[in-house]
Amino acid sequence: MRYQKLAELYEALSGTPKRLEKTEILSKFLKYLHESDREILYLLLGSIYPEYNEKKMGISSQLTIKAISKATGTESRQVVREWKNLGDLGEVAEKLTEHKKQSTLHSHILTTEKVISNLRKLPELEGNGTVDKKISLITELLTSASPIEAKYLARTLIGDLRVGIHESTVREAMSSAFFNKDKEASKKIQEAVDKSNDLADVFDIARKGKLKELEKVSLEVGKPIKVMLAQKVEDIKKGFKAVGKPCAIEYKYDGFRLIIHKKEDEIILFTRRLENVTKQFPEVVEYVKKYVKGKSFILDTEAVGFDKKTKKYKPFQAVSQRIRRKYDIEKLKETLPIEINVFDIIYYNGMSQLNEPFEKRTKLIKKIIEKHPYKITPSKQIITKDEKKAEEFYKKALKDNQEGVMMKNLQAVYQPGSRVGHMLKVKPEDRDFDLVITGAEYGTGKRFGWLTSFILSCRDKNNFLEIGKMGTGIKEKEEHGVSFNELTKELKPLIIKEKGRSVTIKPKIVIAVTYQEIQKSPNYSSGFALRFPRFTALRPDKPLSEITTLNEVKKEFER
Numbered sequence: 281m282r283y284q285k286l287a288e289l290y291e292a293l294s295g296t297p298k299r300l301e302k303t304e305i306l307s308k309f310l311k312y313l314h315e316s317d318r319e320i321l322y323l324l325l326g327s328i329y330p331e332y333n334e335k336k337m338g339i340s341s342q343l344t345i346k347a348i349s350k351a352t353g354t355e356s357r358q359v360v361r362e363w364k365n366l367g368d369l370g371e372v373a374e375k376l377t378e379h380k381k382q383s384t385l386h387s388h389i390l391t392t393e394k395v396i397s398n399l400r401k402l403p404e405l406e407g408n409g410t411v412d413k414k415i416s417l418i419t420e421l422l423t424s425a426s427p428i429e430a431k432y433l434a435r436t437l438i439g440d441l442r443v444g445i446h447e448s449t450v451r452e453a454m455s456s457a458f459f460n461k462d463k464e465a466s467k468k469i470q471e472a473v474d475k476s477n478d479l480a481d482v483f484d485i486a487r488k489g490k491l492k493e494l495e496k497v498s499l500e501v502g503k504p505i506k507v508m509l510a511q512k513v514e515d516i517k518k519g520f521k522a523v524g525k526p527c528a529i530e531y532k533y534d535g536f537r538l539i540i541h542k543k544e545d546e547i548i549l550f551t552r553r554l555e556n557v558t559k560q561f562p563e564v565v566e567y568v569k570k571y572v573k574g575k576s577f578i579l580d581t582e583a584v585g586f587d588k589k590t591k592k593y594k595p596f597q598a599v600s601q602r603i604r605r606k607y608d609i610e611k612l613k614e615t616l617p618i619e620i621n622v623f624d625i626i627y628y629n630g631m632s633q634l635n636e637p638f639e640k641r642t643k644l645i646k647k648i649i650e651k652h653p654y655k656i657t658p659s660k661q662i663i664t665k666d667e668k669k670a671e672e673f674y675k676k677a678l679k680d681n682q683e684g685v686m687m688k689n690l691q692a693v694y695q696p697g698s699r700v701g702h703m704l705k706v707k708p709e710d711r712d713f714d715l716v717i718t719g720a721e722y723g724t725g726k727r728f729g730w731l732t733s734f735i736l737s738c739r740d741k742n743n744f745l746e747i748g749k750m751g752t753g754i755k756e757k758e759e760h761g762v763s764f765n766e767l768t769k770e771l772k773p774l775i776i777k778e779k780g781r782s783v784t785i786k787p788k789i790v791i792a793v794t795y796q797e798i799q800k801s802p803n804y805s806s807g808f809a810l811r812f813p814r815f816t817a818l819r820p821d822k823p824l825s826e827i828t829t830l831n832e833v834k835k836e837f838e839r
């Protein structure tokens with residue numbers, strides 16, 4: 281397909297803020313796609329692979345500026361000046377391509393296949409001259425591009441498409457295009473996406489318009505799935521009311537979620553952000569091989585850090601660096617040991633366990649895991665209808681340095697990707713949020729060159745709303761924790777706009793923050809401001825879909 285057609289679709293989508301209209305525009309577009317156009321489904325959301333694929337384009341604004349400069353014959357300095365003026369590299373590319381087009385007549389036709397092919401080469405490049413090769417792959421595309429094609433190419437490269445569509449819009453558009461917006465179909469499409477995490481795969485099936493076929497999208501060991509999420513209740517009493525008596529009550533470990541797949545002899549570990557982190561946890565691979573029976577399985581677990589000497593559990597922030605660090609792994613394994621607590625099972629020996637009741641799944645866990653505390657173990661659990669026993673267990677969990685407890689309905693199925701009312705978390709008020717960094721300011725003086733003040737945002741459906749500015753809790757020196765230098769390095773490639781010392785940052789980096797109070801505030805788009813927010817940890821495992829929502833902020837404010 282001509283890339284121009286896709287660019288025109290993007291343009292039409294940006295032309296309306298209304299969700300329903302966007303869905304209709306997209307639905308019409310999807311109807312005319314052929315089977316061979318399936319990969320356009322990735323481009324629609326500004327990507328080149330399904331969400332879980334590790335290969336990322338990795339193109340910064342700076343690199344895109346160089347490519348625009350080359351393709352349009354404009355000096356880099358001029359491109360930067362335009363960027364500061366217009367605030368959007370897409371518009372810069374469009375404007376400069378327009379200028380160039382007036383002086384040259386010849387142009388090639390750009391296809392979506394060519395765009396995907398060149399963009400997919402980017403993550404493969406390694407070694408000497410990588411930067412130059414990247415620039416020339418991008419320049420090749422931009423040189424053949426029409427002005428609006430250049431606009432959306434540039435935006436795709438920096439990961440800021442700005443057309444206001446999300447996975448949910450694509451799902452709804454599929455339902456509208458192929459099933460006449462049938463409610464049942466929307467649900468089935470969502471379930472298929474939550475299991476496969478691949479919009480192109482689901483598109484292949486949906487376009488045939490057969491509901492039954494969608495049900496066949498199944499789990500695949502080795503391919504990450506979205507995990508089931510918990511709702512919150514205030515106390516044990518309310519918990520019982522919601523999940524029924526008796527129920528299972530488990531420690532809510534203060535760690536990070538690891539989803540463990542075994543496929544033949546291979547063990548693969550994923551975070552809830554669908555990232556493969558197998559290399560970071562060689563000891564977990566070993567525990568699973570040694571102590572878990574079964575040819576193939578998917579286990580849902582919480583990894584929690586502990587002190588090797590005292591055997592006391594440590595808070596998440598003490599071990600969070602294990603998720604990201606790709607070097608010194610043998611050393612980290614010793615200094616920051618973790619215990620795997622298995623709390624659910626999604627697949628076992630060729631059979632999906634999704635529709636089995638929790639009671640049965642939890643029994644299966646106990647059957648197949650040889651319990652080895654401080655290595656791998658079923659999570660601590662009681663099954664009770666006695667409120668007093670439940671309260672005691674809750675107290676014990678807190679005394680054991682854990683966050684609280686989870687209360688689980690015994691008959692409930694496993695629903696990937698859903699925040700369900702049959703698995704509840706109970707924890708004391710702790711005044712902490714998981715937020716995303718959406719802006720920052722460069723420091724001055726001693727802190728020159730570092731980003732030192734960070735704009736934090738919460739989520740409201742698919743939008744991010746600002747809720748405060750934070751500078752404390754981050755360290756000047758690397759060895760004391762997460763440093764300004766480290767954070768600056770992470771954030772710089774995500775800069776999409778600069779103005780003086782302030783930058784706008786693509787929402788990606790999720791952090792845990794504590795605060796003293798929530799106030800109403802007209803200064804931030806959420807309508808709230810955190811007083812004295814303080815950084816506690818990076819949350820590289822948490823996807824944007826799971827950060828604190830505006831509703832949760834409101835609830836905490838009312839409390």
Ligand code: AMP
Nearest residue numbers: 510530531532533536537582623659686
């Ligand atoms: P939150 O991150 O506050 O939404 O709490 C839910 C998280 O608690 C889950 O995503 C898990 O990572 C974690 N968790 C810890 N212990 C358990 C458990 N026993 N069962 C389920 N989730 C648990």
